[in-house]
Amino acid sequence: MNEIILDKIEIKNNRVDYFFSVNGRMQKYFKKENHMFLEYNYDIKDIPKSVLTIPFISNVIPLVWISDARILIDELDRNFFECLKNIKHAYQNMFPNIEFKGSLVVNEVVTNTYIPERESASLFSGGLDALTTFIRIKDKNPILITEYGWHENNVQFSKVWEADKNNAIQFGENYGLDNILVQSNYGTFIMGQEINRDFSKKLGDSWWHGLHHGLAIISAAIPIAFMLKIKCIYIASSNSPQYKVTCASDPTVDNEIRYASGMVFHDGYELTRQDKVKVVVDYYSDKKEIANIRVCFKNEENCCKCEKCLRTILGIIAEGKNPNDFGFSIQNNTSESIKTSLNYEVKFFTNTFINIYWVNIQNRMKENYDNVLYRDLLEWFLDYDFVTERKKTLLKYRTENFFPILKRKISQKVNRLFA
Structure with missing residues (x-):
């Protein structure tokens, strides 16, 4: 049986670590440590595990689907659990040459709710797409979310991250906006090249571009969006309907994401x-x-x-x-x-x-x-x-x-x- 088991979630101050085991041939798709982490500029110890589990599931569930495997976890937020069937359906429509199967086994589905206190947060790299979305929603006073997902098992110094972070903080100060800063290894703990060898021909796309990056980036922001009671996370579009392409970040996927009382909006898709x-x-x-x-x-x-x-x-x-x-x-x-x-x-x-x-x-x-x-x-x-x-x-x-x-x-x- 090809399966992934989330064995343990460790939460300490502003960091969450996920330790998992893999059975069957699936192990070749992961670094030997079987470990993922997220580190924030906020203390996260009071966030429920059912919400903190969302980023881990988001990173591995597309692989589970295309491998016809299963994933076993202890608990998960109800709204996110229920939206996965729509996300799976969206991927299936995008990639008709491969069958999306697999299953998610959850011991307890937990209902989490809140009354929104902030209208918006916006994923912010400082790039053209992100700046366009900021201009379009600036009246909502969005919290700016900036991420770096290319660490290994721990945070290491990166000149690129320092430049991105400082740019985002300065931008926030210029407009009187708060910053959410996220560091992770979500871009490295999975062996993307191994997945590409087995699936890229059928997919007609790579693992990172076609299936992984959208859910990885959005889900990393969800725990803090939950904690700060944000109504909507905005992610800027990369493509437009002028020329249809497969992409992990697509309105048919992103706009289906739900968590507790929050939602996601894929912004600017109508623009070239x-x-x-x-x-x-x-x-x-x-x-x-x-x-x-x-x-x-x-x-x-x-x-x-x-x-x-x-x-x-x-x-x-x-x-x-x-x-x-x-x-x-x-x-x-x-x-x-x-x-x-x-x-x-x-x-x-x-x-x-x-x-x-x-x-x-x-x-x-x-x-x-x-x-x-x-x-x-x-x-x-x-x-x-x-x-x-x-x-x-x-x-x-x-x-x-x-x-x-x-x-x-x-x-x-x-x-x-x-x-």
Whole structure:
């Protein structure tokens, strides 16, 4: 029997640790310690275990479903327990090529309720999506929730987390808002690469992107949302219905999440990324403030060279604004430096990225042609053929790196044979 058993929950001050055991072939999907933790900037010792169990269940339940396994726990909040069938159904609709089965066995389903005292909390990375949602709900005075889920078994110093945290705290101070800070190993305690080997072909997506990250991020916020009696947790959309993609964070999933007397809302799904760029640059331009859009989630500052930085920079330029006023530094030879970076990064672009991001930027730049500040960009970017350039640079990359690529593939096959 493939099963996961939540053996023990330890709560000490501002931290909760989950210890679990795994039976059957499921063990290969977890680090050997079988341990997950969450650490907050609030004391959580008075939060009931039925609520504290929610983050653990959220992280492993998609794996249980696709593996036709079961998970055994002592207690769970009733509203969350009942919403899982709708979440499972939403995933099944999203991924029709794999059957979502499996089961959750709970000794006691506990009814938790409260009268909301705060209207909203908002997951806040400081990125474009998060800033757009903040602008849309700022009148609700949301508590800002910022997370880092890439620790191992304990909290370790991270320059990236320090930068994210300090940015969120400063942003909160600027607008008179409180901060919820969460640190965890939810991004590392599961062996995502092992799950991808077994399921990515059927899913047509990766474990983290397709099934894991949405529930992981949202559920980490739920215990504090319960404690502070928050009515609704807002999570900013990453995609839009303009170009349907599979994604763990989707309105059909997120909007089904319930816990005690709280709910979740997936915000801004009707907006394209370029729409969001316009929301943010118009808002800060009207306020005559310099904004700091943090899009490089693995760097302390925006590198201005990666795909995500490039599409944000060019999106801002397409709106007739200066990226230097929004957290980017592109002082000299702007057109040439962007072209050099784009020619390097384009080999990694997917058709989805090209269609939902880059074509929209080109179209907006054509619409707003007269207001574009960097005129030399217009000479080449409007006609830049992403598909053709991707093929050219990918061929060049594979030719120049033939032996390292071959060595890596052989090594991966050997590792799989002896795993």
